[in-house]
Amino acid sequence: METTILDKILAEKEKEISMLKQTFHPAAAAKSPKTSLYDRFYHSEKMNVIAEIKRASPSKGEINFTVDPTLQAKRYEEYGADAISVLTDTPFFKGSMADLQLVRQAVDVPVLCKDFIIDEIQIDRALAAGADVILLIAAALCTDRLGTLYSYAKEKELDVLLEVHNEPEMEMALSVDADVIGINNRDLKSFVVDLGVTERLLNKYDHPGKIFISESGFQTASDVERVKQAGARGILVGEALMKSENISRIMMGLKISL
Numbered sequence: 001m002e003t004t005i006l007d008k009i010l011a012e013k014e015k016e017i018s019m020l021k022q023t024f025h026p027a028a029a030a031k032s033p034k035t036s037l038y039d040r041f042y043h044s045e046k047m048n049v050i051a052e053i054k055r056a057s058p059s060k061g062e063i064n065f066t067v068d069p070t071l072q073a074k075r076y077e078e079y080g081a082d083a084i085s086v087l088t089d090t091p092f093f094k095g096s097m098a099d100l101q102l103v104r105q106a107v108d109v110p111v112l113c114k115d116f117i118i119d120e121i122q123i124d125r126a127l128a129a130g131a132d133v134i135l136l137i138a139a140a141l142c143t144d145r146l147g148t149l150y151s152y153a154k155e156k157e158l159d160v161l162l163e164v165h166n167e168p169e170m171e172m173a174l175s176v177d178a179d180v181i182g183i184n185n186r187d188l189k190s191f192v193v194d195l196g197v198t199e200r201l202l203n204k205y206d207h208p209g210k211i212f213i214s215e216s217g218f219q220t221a222s223d224v225e226r227v228k229q230a231g232a233r234g235i236l237v238g239e240a241l242m243k244s245e246n247i248s249r250i251m252m253g254l255k256i257s258l
């Protein structure tokens with residue numbers, strides 16, 4: 001079988017985790033009580049925007065190497081971001097946990113540690129760096145491990161954005177009773193981005209109690225309108241914001257009324 005980029009990323013993560021187990025010793029990091037992502041996003045009257053710090057990606061190469069994460073995060077918050085996602089993977093996205101720490105210090109909105117989490121120690125590290133939310137990707141885990149890591153994060157009072165891309169992964173998310181489900185429009189194996197993925201899955205799975213976030217590929221207000229019509233209450237946007245010289249204008253287009 002062909003090795004995909006996700007396979008390569010996960011192989012790197014295994015190495016990173018072995019190193020981490022030798023070097024990182026989690027102190028009992030206490031999380032300050034905050035409104036949950038679910039409650040925030042549930043009550044909002046505008047499309048919830050998770051704005052991403054994304055220096056590079058496997059599909060696009062360099063996006064913005066020279067970004068100042070502190071300044072970028074402050075701009076995102078000022079122009080209405082409801083949460084900030086920080087890509088902390090280094091080999092493939094050129095991000096770091098240091099980026100996450102800087103963002104944490106700069107803003108009050110929830111901060112998402114966007115990484116490829118397959119082990120509890122990565123959750124401990126995200127918590128220690130100040131994350132409020134972690135990403136779990138169904139495509140990277142079997143259902144049992146997904147459930148174990150989901151419960152582990154929740155026990156530590158972290159919110160979880162559980163990412164899916166197709167029907168079997170949506171079934172996994174529902175089986176662990178995830179309350180915030182991300183639908184990635186990008187196929188992590190082929191890199192094809194299609195907003196129709198959100199439309200198809202939300203047409204099929206009608207779960208009024210869940211918050212659905214549509215991820216990847218947003219450029220214009222009409223893109224956002226499409227996923228709003230499908231039932232998404234939030235979007236996750238990286239490249240369009242990272243490449244823009246006018247974040248305020250882009251953000252205005254994204255924050256449509258719900």
Ligand SMILES: O=C(O)c1ccccc1NCC(=O)[C@H](O)[C@H](O)COP(=O)(O)O
Binds near residue numbers: 059191236238
């Ligand atoms: O973006 C990639 O090339 C990529 C490749 C492999 C795994 C994950 C990848 N991206 C992570 C994301 O899901 C996006 O950063 C996020 O949804 C924002 O997408 P965009 O607005 O299209 O930059």
